Amino acid sequence: xxGTEWEPKIVAFCCNWCSYGGADTAGMGRFQQPSSLRIIxxxxxxxxxxxxxxxxxxxGADAVLVTGCHLGDCHYVNGNYKAQVRYQFLEEMVxxxxxxxxxLQLNWISASEGEKFANFIRDVTAQIKQLGPSPLKPEGVx
Amino acid sequence: MxxxxxxxxxxxxxxxxxxxxxxxxxxxxxxxxxxRAVADYASTLPxxxxxxxxxxxCSDAGxxxxxxxxxxxxxxxxxVASCTPKTHEPIFRACVEEGGLNxxxxxxxxxxxxxxxxxxxDKENATKKASELVRMGVSRAQLLEPLQxxxxxxxxxxxxxxxxxxxxxxxxxxxxxxxxxxLVEKNPSIGGKMAQLxxxxxxxxxxxxxxxxxxxEVSRNRNIQLMTYSxxxxxxxxxxxxxARVRHKSRFVDVxxxxxxxxxxxxxxxxxxxxxxxxxxxxxxxxxxxxxQAVPLRAVVDRxxxxxxxxCIKACQSHSIKMEQEETFSDLEVGVIVVTTGYDxxxxxxxxxxxxxxxxxxxxxxxxxxxxxxxxxxxxKLVRPSDVKPPKRVxxxxxVGSRDKKRNRxxxxxxxxxxxKDAQLIKEKYPDSEVYIMYxxxxxxxxxxxxxxxxxxxxxxxxxxxxxxxxxxxRDNSVIVRVEDTLTNxxxxxxxxxxxxxxxxxxxxxxxxxxxxxxxxxxxxxFMMEAHPKLKPVDTTLDGIFIGGVTQGPKDIPYSVSQGxxxxxxxxxYLAQGKATTEGITVEVDEDIxxxxxxCVPMCPFQALSLxxxxxAIIKALCKGCGTCAVACPTGALQQSHFKNQxxxxxxxxxxxxxxx
Ligand code: FES
Numbered sequence: 001x002x003g004t005e006w007e008p009k010i011v012a013f014c015c016n017w018c019s020y021g022g023a024d025t026a027g028m029g030r031f032q033q034p035s036s037l038r039i040i041x042x043x044x045x046x047x048x049x050x051x052x053x054x055x056x057x058x059x060g061a062d063a064v065l066v067t068g069c070h071l072g073d074c075h076y077v078n079g080n081y082k083a084q085v086r087y088q089f090l091e092e093m094v095x096x097x098x099x100x101x102x103x104l105q106l107n108w109i110s111a112s113e114g115e116k117f118a119n120f121i122r123d124v125t126a127q128i129k130q131l132g133p134s135p136l137k138p139e140g141v142x
Numbered sequence: 143m144x145x146x147x148x149x150x151x152x153x154x155x156x157x158x159x160x161x162x163x164x165x166x167x168x169x170x171x172x173x174x175x176x177x178r179a180v181a182d183y184a185s186t187l188p189x190x191x192x193x194x195x196x197x198x199x200c201s202d203a204g205x206x207x208x209x210x211x212x213x214x215x216x217x218x219x220x221x222v223a224s225c226t227p228k229t230h231e232p233i234f235r236a237c238v239e240e241g242g243l244n245x246x247x248x249x250x251x252x253x254x255x256x257x258x259x260x261x262x263x264d265k266e267n268a269t270k271k272a273s274e275l276v277r278m279g280v281s282r283a284q285l286l287e288p289l290q291x292x293x294x295x296x297x298x299x300x301x302x303x304x305x306x307x308x309x310x311x312x313x314x315x316x317x318x319x320x321x322x323x324x325l326v327e328k329n330p331s332i333g334g335k336m337a338q339l340x341x342x343x344x345x346x347x348x349x350x351x352x353x354x355x356x357x358x359e360v361s362r363n364r365n366i367q368l369m370t371y372s373x374x375x376x377x378x379x380x381x382x383x384x385x386a387r388v389r390h391k392s393r394f395v396d397v398x399x400x401x402x403x404x405x406x407x408x409x410x411x412x413x414x415x416x417x418x419x420x421x422x423x424x425x426x427x428x429x430x431x432x433x434x435q436a437v438p439l440r441a442v443v444d445r446x447x448x449x450x451x452x453x454c455i456k457a458c459q460s461h462s463i464k465m466e467q468e469e470t471f472s473d474l475e476v477g478v479i480v481v482t483t484g485y486d487x488x489x490x491x492x493x494x495x496x497x498x499x500x501x502x503x504x505x506x507x508x509x510x511x512x513x514x515x516x517x518x519x520x521x522x523k524l525v526r527p528s529d530v531k532p533p534k535r536v537x538x539x540x541x542v543g544s545r546d547k548k549r550n551r552x553x554x555x556x557x558x559x560x561x562x563k564d565a566q567l568i569k570e571k572y573p574d575s576e577v578y579i580m581y582x583x584x585x586x587x588x589x590x591x592x593x594x595x596x597x598x599x600x601x602x603x604x605x606x607x608x609x610x611x612x613x614x615x616x617r618d619n620s621v622i623v624r625v626e627d628t629l630t631n632x633x634x635x636x637x638x639x640x641x642x643x644x645x646x647x648x649x650x651x652x653x654x655x656x657x658x659x660x661x662x663x664x665x666x667x668x669f670m671m672e673a674h675p676k677l678k679p680v681d682t683t684l685d686g687i688f689i690g691g692v693t694q695g696p697k698d699i700p701y702s703v704s705q706g707x708x709x710x711x712x713x714x715x716y717l718a719q720g721k722a723t724t725e726g727i728t729v730e731v732d733e734d735i736x737x738x739x740x741x742c743v744p745m746c747p748f749q750a751l752s753l754x755x756x757x758x759a760i761i762k763a764l765c766k767g768c769g770t771c772a773v774a775c776p777t778g779a780l781q782q783s784h785f786k787n788q789x790x791x792x793x794x795x796x797x798x799x800x801x802x803x
Contacts, residue, residue: 007267011797016228017663017683024226027255035267038278038797039256041227042785043727046770052790060798075661075683076768077747086773111683112666118260140801 008062008128009142010036010121013048017075019067021111031118034125036062044068046079050090053104060141062134063103063124066090070108080108102127103134158284159191161217162276163208165199165224167254172197174258176269180223183273187280191215199224200233208234209241218243219283223251223276228683229674244288246726246784251279274797281796285789289726294763296382296477298717301326303374303656306334307353307699308691309482310360311706312713316480317365319710321717324474325360326388328652329418330371331436333357334484338419338508340515340522342699343563344594350435350517357437369472370438373652377479377659378748380766381686382722386474392467394443395429400462402431402439406454414447416519421509423527424519429454429463434517477722478686478713481660481670482706485692486650488543488550490643495542496623497613497641502528503621504613504641507538507557510564514571524568526640528619533575533639536568537623539610540581544646544696552667554646554696558585561644562598569601577603578636580610580625588700606634613641647696660687669695680708685722688713727767727784731758735779742771742780 014020020041026033042048045068056064066087068080087106094104105124109117162184166172177195185193192215196204199222211217220238224230227250235245253272261268298321302313305327313325331337337357339349360366369388376387412428419426419433428448431441443454443463455463487508490498498504503526505513516522526533538561544554558581565577579598584605586595599605610625621641626633649668657664662682663671670689673681680688690705691697697705716722729750738756745751750764751771758780769782778787 009797011794021228021663024228024252024255027226027259030259030262032262033260035257035261035264035271037256038274039252040790040793042769042790043782044768044770046768047773047782047785049773049787049790052787052794055791056794056797059795061794072658073661073664076766076770077661079747079768079770082745082770082773110666111663112671141798142801 006129006133007034008036008125008133009038009060010063010065010124010128011056011061012037012039012065012067013045013052014039014041015045015068015075015079016041016043018069018073018111019107019109019117022109022113022117025112025114026118027114029114031115033118033121036125036128037121044074044076044079045083046074046076048083048086050086050093053090054093057097057099057103057134057136058138060134060137062137063105063128065124066104066106067109070110073110097136099134099136100131102131156218158189158219159215159217160189160219160221160280160283161208161211161215162190162193162280163196163199163204163211163220163222164194164253164276165196165204165222167198167224171224171254171258174262174265174268175253175272176265179269180253180272180276184276184280187277189284190280191217200230205237208237212238212241212243219247219249219286221249221251221276221279221283223253223272223279225254226252245291246289247286249279249283249286251275278793278796281792282789285786285792287783289783291726292724292762293721294380294382294724296716296720296722297475298322298720299324299474299476300478300480300713300717301374301384301386301474301476302480302482304334304481304483304691304693305332305360305368305370306482306484306691306702307336307356308484308693308702308706308709309334309480310356311703312480312482312690312709313366314356314360314363315707315710316714316717317363319714319718321365321714323366324388324476325366325368326372326374327368327370328373329432330393330440330442331432331438332360332368332370333435333437336699337433337435338511340511340518341563341567343559344590346563346566354435357435361437368438371442374656374659375471380724382477382716384476384479384686386476386479388472388474390470390472392469393440394445394463394465394467395441396462396464396467397438397440399460400440401460402436402441404431404441405457405459406441406463407431409453409457411451411453412447412449414444420512420519421506423509423512478688478716479660480709480713481656481662481687481689481693482691482709483653483656483693484650485647485653485669485696488554488645488648490542490645496539496610496643497615497621498643501613501615501619501621502526503533503619503639504643506643506645507560507564508645510642514564514567524571532572535576535638536565536640536642537578537580537621537636537638538565538642538644539623540579540644541609542643542645543648545582550646550648550667552696553585555585556696556698557644557646559591559594559698561642562586562595564642565603566598566601569603578606578638579603580606580608580623582607582609647692653693660684662687662689665695667695669693680705680712685724686713686716725767727782728762728765729760729767729769729771729780729782731760732779732781733757735777737777737779739776741776742774745771745774
C-alpha cells in the first residue's frame with residue numbers, strides 16, 4: 001500500500017427503490033466517484049437496523065451511510081420515517097462512542113438523483129479522508 | 143396459492159456450491175475492470191465451485207453457460223457480477239430457475255453502475271473494488287435460502303385516472319379488449335387540455351372536432367364507467383388486487399336528469415372569470431356547463447361564488463338542481479391502474495417572465511388558443527387585451543419556463559410546434575399582420591413537422607434567433623421587446639401589439655398527489671418516472687401500475703395517444719392472464735423464539751401482522767417484504783426473508799479483510 005493514498009471504507013445501506021437506484025443513475029451518468037463505497041442493498045430504509053449500523057463500525061467501517069427515499073416517497077408508505085427515528089438513536093450512539101459525527105450520515109436520495117448521489121459520496125469521502133481511519137476500526141483490518 | 147415448483151429442492155443447510163459469473167458487458171465492465179482477475183480471486187473464496195468470465199452474461203449464450211454450469215458443477219447458488227438488479231435480476235432469476243434452481247438462490251453483484259462506470263480512470267482500484275464486491279456477494283450467497291413466490295388472482299377490471307386524450311385512449315383500448323374500466327376525471331368534463339386547443343399541428347385540424355367524437359365514444363362505451371368531477375382518495379393493495387376509494391364531488395346537479403340545456407345558466411346572475419376553460423379570458427356563471435362539447439353535458443354549480451338566489455332552480459324544467467347534494471364515495475376493486483393525470487401549463491406570473499402579469503398585452507400560448515378559437519370568448523376574433531383591438535404585430539417568445547436553468551431545464555417539446563401553428567393561424571386570418579418568432583432552436587422532429595416549419599417561413603413569419611432580454615411597454619400599451627438576432631448580430635427593439643409567451647409543461651399538483659398516493663417514483667423534472675427509460679417507457683417500478691401521456695413528461699398529442707394505447711396493452715396483459723406473481727420476499731416468524739410481545743404489529747403499514755392467542759400471525763398476501771417490522775423485533779424471531787440478519791451481517795463482514803488475508 002506504500003505510496004498510495006489511504007482510501008476509507010464507507011458502508012452505505014441503500015433502499016432498493018430510491019438510493020440504490022440513485023447510485024445506478026450516477027453510474028449511468030458516468031459521475032466519477034472515489035472507490036470507497038460498499039453498498040448493502042435492502043428493500044427499504046425501514047429495514048436498516050441500528051444493530052447493523054453499529055456492527056458495521058465494529059467490523060471496521062470508517063463511515064456508515066443511512067439512505068432511502070425522500071420523506072413521503074417510501075415505497076412502503078412510511079419506512080423512511082421509521083428509519084429517521086432509528087437514526088436519531090444512532091446519532092446519539094455515535095456521540096457516546098466518541099466518534100466524529102461525520103462518520104454517520106443520513107440522506108434521502110431518489111432514483112433519479114444520480115448527480116446528488118455522486119456528490120454525496122465525494123463529499124463524505126473527502127470528510128473521512130480528513131478524519132482518518134475510524135477509532136473503532138479493529139487492529140489489522142482493511 | 144403456492145406455485146408448483148419444478149426446480150430441485152435445495153435445503154438452506156446444504157453445503158453451498160457457488161458458481162460465480164463475472165460479466166464483461168463488452169467493454170462496459172471489461173474495459174475498466176480486469177474481469178479475469180476478479181474471477182480468479184473469486185475462485186479462491188470459500189464454497190466457490192466454479193468462477194468464470196462471460197462476455198455478456200445476459201445474452202442467450204451467457205445464460206446457456208450459466209445453466210450448463212449448474213449441471214456440470216452441481217451448483218446450488220449462482221452469483222452474477224454484472225449490471226444492476228433493478229433491470230436484470232428478473233432475467234437471471236428466470237435463468238437459474240430454468241437451470242433447475244430456486245430463483246432466490248441467485249445473488250446479484252453490481253460491478254457496472256457501481257464500479258466500472260464510476261471509476262473509469264482508475265482501473266486498478268476498480269478491479270480491487272469489483273473483487274471485494276464479489277467477495278461480499280459470495281458471503282451472502284452462502285446463506286441464501288430458497289423462497290416461493292406466490293401467484294395471486296387478478297381482478298379483471300382497470301382503473302384509469304385522468305381523462306385527457308391519453309387516458310381516454312387507454313380506457314377505450316382496455317374496454318375494447320373486453321374489460322371493465324373505471325375512468326376517473328377530476329374536472330366536470332373529460333377531454334383534458336386538448337379540449338381547450340384551437341387547432342392541432344401539423345395538420346391544423348380543429349382540436350375539439352377530432353377529440354369530441356372520441357369523448358362521445360368514451361361515454362357510450364358499455365365497458366367504461368365514467369366518473370367525472372371525482373378524485374381518487376385512497377389506494378391500497380397490490381398488483382391484481384387494488385382497492386381504490388373515489389370521492390365524487392357534489393355538482394349540486396342531478397346528472398341523471400340534467401339535460402345540459404343551459405336555461406339555468408342564462409338565469410344565473412353571478413358572472414366570474416372563466417379560469418377552468420378559458421384561461422380567465424371571458425366569464426362563466428356560478429352555474430355553468432364547462433364547454434359546449436363537454437362530456438357529460440351537464441351543469442355544475444360553483445358554490446364558492448353562488449349566492450343561493452334560487453334563480454337556476456326556478457329555471458330548471460327537469461328539477462335537476464340539488465343544492466343539498468352531498469359528496470359520495472365509491473370503493474372500487476381493480477387489477478391494474480393506469481395514470482394519465484396530465485400536467486399544468488407553466489405559469490409565468492409569479493416571476494413576471496417577460497412582463498407577464500404586468501403588461502396587459504403579454505399573454506400565454508394557451509390564452510392565445512382560447513382567443514383564436516371560434517367558440518372561445520371572442521368567437522375566434524383575435525384581439526389584444528388592453529383595448530380589444532386586433533393586433534397588427536404579434537411576437538412569440540419560445541422556451542418560456544423551459545430550457546432554463548432557473549426555471550425548468552427540460553425542453554417541453556410541443557411549444558415550438560404550437561407557436562408555428564398559432565403563427566400560421568394568425569397569418570391566415572390576418573394576412574397583413576407581422577408575426578415574429580423569437581427562438582433558441584426550432585425543434586420539429588416528426589412526420590410533417592419540419593415541413594410545417596418550412597411552411598411557416600414561406601408564409602412570411604419572421605424568425606429571430608435569440609432570447610429576448612428586456613420587455614417594456616409603450617404609452618399606447620404596445621410591448622417593446624429588445625432582442626439580439628444571434629445569427630446576424632443585429633439588436634432589435636421590436637414594437638408589438640401582442641406578445642405571446644410559448645410556455646411549456648410542468649408537473650401538476652394534482653398529479654403529484656396521485657403520485658404520492660400510488661408511490662410512483664418521481665423523476666428529477668417532477669414528472670412521474672418510468673421503470674426503464676427505453677424498454678419500459680410506460681411501466682412503473684410498481685407491478686400493475688402504468689403511466690402515460692404528459693404524466694410521464696412533456697409530449698405532444700400523437701405521442702400521448704400512443705402512450706395511452708401502450709398503457710392499455712401493458713395493463714391488459716395482467717387482466718388477460720388472470721393471475722400475477724408476487725415477490726417471494728416476505729417476513730417470517732420463528733414461533734419458537736417469538737414471545738408474542740406485539741411490538742412489531744403497529745410497524746406494518748399494510749396490516750399484515752396481528753396477534754392471535756399470544757402468537758404472531760402473518761398474512762403473507764398483505765406483506766410487501768419491506769422488513770421494517772423485523773427491525774423492531776426485540777428477540778430476532780421476526781426475519782425478512784432474503785435479507786435476514788445473518789445474510790446482512792455476512793455481507794458487511796466481508797467488506798473488510800484482516801491483514802494478510
Ligand atoms: S422504500 Fe425507500 S425508504 Fe422505504
